[in-house]
Amino acid sequence: MIPVDISIVHELPGRLRLRLFRPPTDAPAFTEAVRQHDGIESVVFQPRTRSLLIHYQPTEVSDVEIVVRVGVRLSLDYQQSFVRISRPDSTHPPGLMAYSAAGSIVMAALTNAVKTSPFHKALVNGAGGLTALAVVDHAWQEWQENQEYHPEVFSLIYLLGSLMSGHPLRASAITWLVTFGRHLVEHSGNACLLRADPGSQGTDNHYLDVVIRRDPSKPANPLNVLISALSASIGMQSRSQQNDLLESISQMASRHHHLLESLESHSGRIYLRLDH
Structure with a gap:
């Protein structure tokens, strides 16, 4: 069966917006x-x-539990179809300033390799400055959208330290990848498949068996591995590591001992089975 898609548009304390690709x-x-x-x-x-x-x-129910409940109901609506739930990393992909910074880093790296341009030092410093401005601009856009910014923007501290020490080119490249690289690929952990199957144990004890597993169509991307390694190299944890949807669901399920109260139209319980 073709999965029914749910996309998490935004998550704020007390407010959750989802997009259902099939009503x-x-x-x-x-x-x-x-x-x-x-x-x-x-x-x-x-x-x-x-x-x-x-x-x-938020003190009574978590956003992750709500997402699971919506997925369960949608799966039942479509005859126990798989429901694909995804959490995009950000609604703000790299903009003009970010790509301008990337271009300046490439140009500075080329002049550094051939050592022929008299403007090499200016290009290197310009790449560092543009990257810093791009990170600040990106953080501001994210704050305006969601009243939060991703922790990767703190790589700016690493960049500024490198600028002051006179080694900006490598730091500019690392800062750009750590901050903007997550927007170029979808993190495999931010998509999962859910399917709900009604069952019964006796005549009056009905339940829902819900299987949740990683989306096999989204294998681990080497760029995500690189970004995580670069983040670790400067003492940071990438947002993709912190924001893994399946891990969030797993933590929620553990808190509830893998049992949820059933939906209004079903008696009994919802049994959660996570297949990592």
């Missing part, structure tokens, strides 16, 4: 089933944009 078969029943859980205040589905806006109490 619920019965939107009112779908939203009511999701809303029934304690801590969920409202669930609104917009048919035109196929977005689901959920307001909730």
Whole structure:
């Protein structure tokens, strides 16, 4: 079966927006089933944009549990189909300033290799300055969008230290890759597949068996490995390491002992089985 896709558009404390690439078969029943859980205040589905806006109490229910519940209900809506859940790293891909900085780094590296340009020192310093400005600009855009910035922007401290010590070119390249590299590829851990199967244990004890596993169509990318290694080399942890969707679901499942309260239309429990 072709998976039914859910994309996490944004996550703020108390507010979650999801995009459903295939709409619920019965939107009112779908939203009511999701809303029934304690801590969920409202669930609104917009048919035109196929977005689901959920307001909730973070002290009572987590955003990850809500995402799983939405996935379970959507899987049931489509006859136990696989639901692909993805969490894009950012809504702000590298912009003009970021690519300008990348171009200046390449030019400075070329002149450094041939040692012929009289403007080599200016190009190297310019690459460092443009990279610093690109990181600041990117952090500001992310703050305006989500009231948070990714921890990779702290690589700016490493870059500034290298500029002051007179070794900016290598630091500029590392800072650019650590900050913007995550936008060039999708992190394999930020996509997973979920399928819900109804079952029964006796006549009155119904349950849902939910299997969640890593999306096999998103294998580990060598660039992610490189970015993680570069982050570690300057004493940082990349956002992709901190923001792994499947790991977040695994932690949530462990807190609940792999058992969740069932949806409104099903008695019994939801059993979570994670296949890493």
